[in-house]
Amino acid sequence: MKTILILGAAGQISRYLIVELLKQTDYKLKLFARNASKRIKVTDPSREEVIDGDFNDKRALDTALDGVDAVYLDEMRDLKAVENIVSQMDAIGVKKIIAATVLGVEDEVKGKFGQWNNAMIASSIERRKKTAAVLKKSDLDYTQLRLAWLFDDDQNTDYELTQSGEPFGGTEVSRQAVAKLIVNILKDDSGKYARKSLGVNEPNTNFDKPSFY
Incomplete structure (x- = not known):
């Protein structure tokens, strides 16, 4: 039985992910x-263990990582974390x-949507590029998810997925769809998602900006 550590487990995507993992797998969750x-x-309670902690607390991370098969990180905002x-x-x-x-x-988002997106995330994009570089330089079997603008819809x-070097595919995607993708990646043992950076969007959403803006 696998054990999955969800870092940022109170996050919006994580909440959907927890439900789906409990429903679709027998994994234990930290x-x-x-x-x-x-x-x-x-x-x-037989499958979920709640851990109060901070990403910058190495001792807490060590305890949380003990016995874990895979990790999901809900947010890559903080470089030190x-x-x-x-x-x-x-x-x-x-x-x-x-x-x-x-x-x-x-820098994979092109056209009018790319211009809109760059303006919207201008204050944080350089920091997130640095956190992405940390993952890429590591020797971990990482899967980075570059997410379109998020909304909720059960x-x-x-x-749909795009690879590094390909233009981004659309403007938006539901958090429920992202949770579904993460479950699929966690269940896959073939290695096809390892060391990949994937763009994630809903098909046929090639708009100038997300439909909810």
Whole structure:
């Protein structure tokens, strides 16, 4: 039985991911977040372990990583935090990580949407490029998800993927679709997602900006 560590387990994507992993797999889940015990409601105590912690606390990360088969990181905003996570994974010997970031970290968003997106994320894109570089330079079997603009829709779990070097495919994608993709990656043992940076969007959403803006 696999054990999955979800870093940022109180995040919006993580909440959908937890539900789907409990439904579709027999995996045990370690749910790591600041004030996790107050923010996360456990529905299956036999499979869910809640851990209060901070990404910059190496001792807490070591404890959380013990016995883990794979990691999902809900956010790559903080450079020092990402460096700590990669370092502690190396130290413990955990190889597989799926990490969510924003579209645009590879300058892959073109046209009018690219111009709109660059303006919207201008204040944070350079920092996120640096965190993406930390992952790429590591020896981990990472899968980086460059996510289109996010919304919630339980009935919409369609997604499509683009590879590094390809133009980004669309403007938006549901958090439920992203959770579905993460489950698929975690269940895959072939290695086809290893050391990949994937653009993630809903098919047929080639708009000048997301439909909800």
